[in-house]
Amino acid sequence: MAATTVYKEPAPRVDAENPLESMMSRFNVATEILGLDDETYNVLKAPDKQIIVHIPVTMDNGKVRVFEGYRVVHNTILGPSKGGIRYDKNVHLDEVKALAAWMTWKCAVVDIPYGGAKGGIICDPTTMSAGEIERLTRGYTLAMKDVFGPDRDIPAPDMGTGPREMAWLMDEFSKTVGATSPAVVTGKPLVMGGSLGRTEATGRGVMVSALAAMKKLGMDPKQTSAAVQGFGNVGSWAAKLLSEQGVKIKCISDVSGAYWNENGINIDEAVAYKNVHKGRLDGYTGATLMDNADDLLTSEVDLLVPAAVEDVITEHNAHDIKAKLIVEGANGPTAASADPIINEKGIMVVPDILANSGGVTVSYFEWVQNRQGFKWSEDMVTERADRIMNEAFEKVYATSQKYNIPMRIAAYVVAIDKVAQTYKFRGGF
Ligand SMILES: NC(=O)C1=CN([C@@H]2O[C@H](COP(=O)(O)OP(=O)(O)OC[C@H]3O[C@@H](n4cnc5c(N)ncnc54)[C@H](O)[C@@H]3O)[C@@H](O)[C@H]2O)C=CC1
Ligand SMILES: O=C(O)CCC(=O)C(=O)O
Numbered sequence: 001m002a003a004t005t006v007y008k009e010p011a012p013r014v015d016a017e018n019p020l021e022s023m024m025s026r027f028n029v030a031t032e033i034l035g036l037d038d039e040t041y042n043v044l045k046a047p048d049k050q051i052i053v054h055i056p057v058t059m060d061n062g063k064v065r066v067f068e069g070y071r072v073v074h075n076t077i078l079g080p081s082k083g084g085i086r087y088d089k090n091v092h093l094d095e096v097k098a099l100a101a102w103m104t105w106k107c108a109v110v111d112i113p114y115g116g117a118k119g120g121i122i123c124d125p126t127t128m129s130a131g132e133i134e135r136l137t138r139g140y141t142l143a144m145k146d147v148f149g150p151d152r153d154i155p156a157p158d159m160g161t162g163p164r165e166m167a168w169l170m171d172e173f174s175k176t177v178g179a180t181s182p183a184v185v186t187g188k189p190l191v192m193g194g195s196l197g198r199t200e201a202t203g204r205g206v207m208v209s210a211l212a213a214m215k216k217l218g219m220d221p222k223q224t225s226a227a228v229q230g231f232g233n234v235g236s237w238a239a240k241l242l243s244e245q246g247v248k249i250k251c252i253s254d255v256s257g258a259y260w261n262e263n264g265i266n267i268d269e270a271v272a273y274k275n276v277h278k279g280r281l282d283g284y285t286g287a288t289l290m291d292n293a294d295d296l297l298t299s300e301v302d303l304l305v306p307a308a309v310e311d312v313i314t315e316h317n318a319h320d321i322k323a324k325l326i327v328e329g330a331n332g333p334t335a336a337s338a339d340p341i342i343n344e345k346g347i348m349v350v351p352d353i354l355a356n357s358g359g360v361t362v363s364y365f366e367w368v369q370n371r372q373g374f375k376w377s378e379d380m381v382t383e384r385a386d387r388i389m390n391e392a393f394e395k396v397y398a399t400s401q402k403y404n405i406p407m408r409i410a411a412y413v414v415a416i417d418k419v420a421q422t423y424k425f426r427g428g429f
Pocket of ligand 1: 157158159160161202229230231232233234235253254255256293307308309310329330331332356357359360
């Protein structure tokens with residue numbers, strides 16, 4: 001690592017929030033601190049490759065609709081690229097590029113032997129039948145058959161996808177290579193090579209890193225209140241596991257709105273409710289529906305866990321945040337424009353590339369188990385994942401202390417330093 005340099009806030013952005021620009025402004029600050037050479041900077045600033053496909057799908061009404069899909073491979077110097085696939089109507093290429101780069105930094109922060117990639121399809125899975133989603137997933141897999149592979153690029157779930165889609169992807173890919181290929185994708189159903197602990201892994205990592213941060217801040221989990229935005233895979237598991245640690249979850253939300261209960265929400269009850277209401281909280285009566293869902297972000301809680309979409313914390317609402325600690329379950333929930341405000345307020349942020357890395361860590365374990373042909377016990381998965389999360393947290397924390405920089409920039413410094421050192425050893429450009 002280069003000698004210490006002065007920390008500069010990422011430049012505020014004047015246009016609408018764009019996750020790629022947010023990622024790049026933090027990247028620029030971290031590379032300056034590291035004194036990164038121009039060659040490595042130029043290699044890392046752009047993705048290795050980006051693939052755009054158009055997938056024709058016969059819809060249930062007999063008409064053919066063409067969907068646009070992406071896979072961006074940001075970097076593979078540390079190993080095969082790894083990253084989820086998002087199904088959402090708001091997917092766009094800049095977002096996928098940012099998400100792919102974040103995967104490179106995330107895998108480096110937790111020191112697992114992967115590069116970074118991400119995929120996405122512009123679609124609204126909530127309005128599609130299972131058959132339509134299956135045909136779309138198989139079409140996308142066929143279009144990406146030369147990109148994916150256990151030693152090349154290994155997808156996983158992200159927003160709007162889960163074990164069901166990963167099973168179809170694995171099946172379709174296996175047909176193209178003429179052999180069952182479980183290690184081509186992670187987040188699969190348990191019966192077909194999924195790992196114990198993967199479903200809850202991201203939320204668990206959020207809980208583990210929140211506890212580590214609370215310890216540094218002298219916060220007692222049992223005296224801590226929290227708001228969790230997003231009640232999908234990451235948000236619901238983070239809320240459940242934090243509440244099991246004694247944290248009072250006063251607010252949860254999803255696309256249907258935000259729900260507040262001063263006395264704490266019974267998370268098991270809320271999960272049971274959403275499970276029988278098409279995955280949504282509409283009509284949930286264990287808490288009061290707030291007038292404005294965005295008020296969750298500025299509510300009177302100690303801990304804020306944004307676990308839904310990008311760019312929800314911005315220069316416009318950061319001033320009003322009351323929480324002392326933000327633990328980012330989502331990728332990119334804080335726009336770079338909010339960084340100076342949050343830092344000025346002295347709020348500790350456990351950044352996305354650290355806080356939500358429990359998911360990819362257990363995905364790595366799944367891939368290892370598939371290649372070993374040997375299933376690990378849940379205890380083994382959990383103990384190893386928690387250890388990795390805690391070690392990564394301590395490394396990032398120590399870096400933030402050493403350079404007197406926020407945790408987010410420290411995480412980028414740790415990640416970029418590892419990638420840059422690997423380039424030095426491997427050479428090749
Ligand atoms: N699933 C995983 O293992 C990982 C996911 N992530 C990130 O976590 C975030 C959430 O992903 P998942 O939980 O997997 O997705 P999901 O599809 O399971 O759930 C998304 C949740 O967010 C809610 N939501 C969407 N827009 C919202 C808004 N504007 N306000 C409030 N709630 C909103 C949805 O209603 C749903 O409850 C994403 O940023 C994803 O990239 C990060 C690491 C791993
Ligand atoms: O589990 C994985 O491989 C990747 C999960 C993911 O997409 C993410 O961490 O953002």
